[in-house]
Amino acid sequence: MTRLDVTDHLADRTTHLRRLENESLQIFREVAAECRAPVFLYSIGKDSTVMLHLARKAFFPARPPFPLMHVDTGWKFREMIAFRDATVAHLGLNLIVHSNADGLRQGINPFDHGAAYYTHMMKTEALKQALRVHGFDAAFGGARRDEERARAKERIFSFRDDFGQWNPRAQRPELWNLYNARVRKGEHVRAFPISNWTELDVWQYVAREQLELPGIYFAHEREVFRRDGMLYAASPYVERMEGEDPFVTSVRFRTVGDMTCTGGVESHAGTIEEVVEEIAATRVTERGETRADDRFSEAAMEDRKRIGYF
Secondary structure, X not given: OOHHHHHHHXXXXXXXXXHHHHHHHHHHHHHHHHOOOEEEEOOOOHHHHHHHHHHHHHXXXXXXXXXXXXXXXXXXXXXXXXXXXXXXXXXXXXXXXXXXXXXXXXXXXXXXXXXXXXXXXXXXXXHHHHHHHHOOOEEEOOOOOOOOHHHHOOOOEEEEOOOOOEOHHHOOOOXXXXXXXXXXXXXXXXXOOOOOOOHHHHHHHHHHHOOOOOHHHOOEEEEEEEEOOEEEEOOOOOOOOOOOOOEEEEEEOOOOOEOOOEEEEEOOOOOHHHHHHHHHHOOOOHHHHHEHHHOXXXXXXXXXXXXXXX
């Protein structure tokens, strides 16, 4: 590739990211204008970081006109919680932390109750509770269509009925980037501003905007153990089975959920630029490679419809 070809390629990528950014800004503004009480679902990860940056851009110089909310299962990596609290304090944002209190009292966990039931109770039901308690009618989420099959069928404005259920056949058309944000009492809409982004887009945008991410996304020495072809962080809170002996290696996390279901990948990519190169060369989606909760069954989409996964 000649120097001119490289320049043209970089210009194309810059234009591509600018178009994605403009679409996302429009979505944030549309929801804020049309919905009575929106909320930003803050999961702390790279997608949430990009979304928060976009939300701040959309309403600058004012602060985003909605609070952040983190649905906390109690199984997040400590690095992520520390990053969450530091970010919120630095930006002066309003953060709501909600957990399923009944589930905590019952001690629901993925080991004794199974990953599907645990996810349903501590994530899906917890989110429904929080939306009801605070009266939110719209929630910004970080789902991207390239992640896995459950996400691929989502609209940018994805409606849930008064039971919090999602029916793909009942979604509204989105022609020419026109969105129908009307919701009836009891309903709410999930809006996905980065739905059309890919994992590579996210990382290239992080590089362009020089965004800070939790260190867990970059290669670091960590004690891990292997299970079903995935590397899990060794922790006193995660039960190991016979033969799952811990060892130390250089890993990073492509996507970060609960420590009980998030696997790392062996990597030496310690900078944003190195991660971009690594992602550009991979052919496996981040969730397919590192999220056990996306391996419930071969019919992940149908499983999630039944339990109302968000």
